Amino acid sequence: MSKRDELIAKYAEALKSKAGMTPDIDLLTKVTIGCGPSIYNADSETVAASQPNELETVKNNFLIKKLGLSDGPKLDEAIDAVIEKYGKSERNKYRACIYYMLTVHFGKQSVYG
Template identity: 60%
Template sequence: MSRRDDLIEKYAADLREKVGHEPDMDLLRKVTIGCGPSIYNEDASTVAGSDTEELNTIKKNFLMKKLGLADSESLMGGIQKVIEDYGRSNRNKHRAVVYYLLTKHFGKEAVYK
């Protein structure tokens, strides 16, 4: 298996164990690929759930630009729900898992078809 495949399996395990969600592996693979090389960088591959600046960047660059959602308060509410579901105390929130959960939360799976 490639390094990316190993990471996708790691992300799937996180979804099963920490979120209690059986992942759609095809969508998880596409979201992971969409993250680009950031998944290989230790700092960039994770999300700091308490960093307001980072959460705003996710809102602007992922939710609004990638998923095409209009700016509203519900976007930050969705981010907070995903962070809560993933576990606030969990220090290693993988970016690909957060993006996958946001895609599912907002029903935007078609973006990755």
């Protein structure tokens, strides 16, 4: 099993146990690949949800640039909702999981078509 496959399995388990979601493994794999090398770095693999600049990065680089959404309060509300569902007190909020949940939230699975 490759390192990436191990991470995808870890993310799938996190989505099940923390967010109560049964992930579409094909979509999760594509989202994980889309994260690029950041998944292999302990610091960039997670989203620091308590840091406003980190949430701005998620909004600007993922929601606006990757998913093609327009900026507005709905983006911040979606990020808050996803963080809440994943668990605010959860220390390790994996970037691939947060991105996966946001992709599903906005129905943008076709971006990874």
